[in-house]
Amino acid sequence: MAEGTSAWQLIISGDQTLYAIAFLSLKVSLSAVLIAGLFGFPLGALIAFSSFPGRSALVVLINAFMGLPPAVVGLCVYLALGDLRDVEILREPEETDTLTASQLARR
Numbered sequence: 001m002a003e004g005t006s007a008w009q010l011i012i013s014g015d016q017t018l019y020a021i022a023f024l025s026l027k028v029s030l031s032a033v034l035i036a037g038l039f040g041f042p043l044g045a046l047i048a049f050s051s052f053p054g055r056s057a058l059v060v061l062i063n064a065f066m067g068l069p070p071a072v073v074g075l076c077v078y079l080a081l082g083d084l085r086d087v088e089i090l091r092e093p094e095e096t097d098t099l100t101a102s103q104l105a106r107r
Contacts, residue, residue, distance in 0.1 A: 047059065047062075
């Protein structure tokens with residue numbers, strides 16, 4: 001990628017790196033939606049169509065969680081999984097592992 005290349009130039013030129021990043025992002029997002037749907041739709045139907053003790057409290061709790069900003073939920077999940085950093089599932093990337101956005105922009 002040449003210095004001073006605009007986003008439009010990358011799109012029009014068919015830059016392979018740009019498209020690889022975009023398709024990977026789309027693949028991860030769609031996978032997350034499918035996995036969430038596999039669990040969410042049956043559980044939502046179960047809660048909606050059945051009557052059980054504590055259902056009202058559960059509905060209030062679910063609605064409260066849906067009002068949380070995604071960044072807060074992400075932070076809570078990250079903190080809950082924090083112990084997994086020891087087994088290198090969640091770890092800080094090394095400098096040689098990834099390129100930062102500024103390094104990519106300079107290429």
